[in-house]
Amino acid sequence: MVTVVLVIHLLIAIALVAVILVQRSEGGGLGIGGGSMGGLMTTRGTANLLTRTTAILATAFIGTSLLLAILAGNANRAREILERVPATAPAAPATAPQGGEAGKPQAPVAD
Numbered sequence: 330m331v332t333v334v335l336v337i338h339l340l341i342a343i344a345l346v347a348v349i350l351v352q353r354s355e356g357g358g359l360g361i362g363g364g365s366m367g368g369l370m371t372t373r374g375t376a377n378l379l380t381r382t383t384a385i386l387a388t389a390f391i392g393t394s395l396l397l398a399i400l401a402g403n404a405n406r407a408r409e410i411l412e413r414v415p416a417t418a419p420a421a422p423a424t425a426p427q428g429g430e431a432g433k434p435q436a437p438v439a440d
Contacts, residue, residue, distance in 0.1 A: 331397070331404070334400065337393055338393040341386055341393060344386055345383070345387065348386060349383060352376070352380075353376065
């Protein structure tokens with residue numbers, strides 16, 4: 330479960346970085362995609378789409394971060410509980426028979 334959520338989290342992070350880099354920069358900073366998307370949409374439409382996509386990916390990133398934190402907390406709590414419970418029941422002390430070898434039946438002693 331944690332592995333699946335972690336893979337999804339990483340994919341969302343990569344997509345979020347890509348979408349942020351494609352956006353047109355206001356100050357000429359790191360923006361890679363400067364114009365429209367091949368004449369398919371207007372500049373304003375592209376900006377709205379990328380802004381909305383960024384918001385959705387950011388929300389999903391925060392959600393998966395919280396889910397991973399919750400799953401990690403539950404794993405630690407389960408580990409603590411397992412450490413408190415003894416692995417085996419305490420064994421009764423073994424008493425060796427007196428006066429003979431272990432495993433051989435002893436004859437009753439007469440008074």
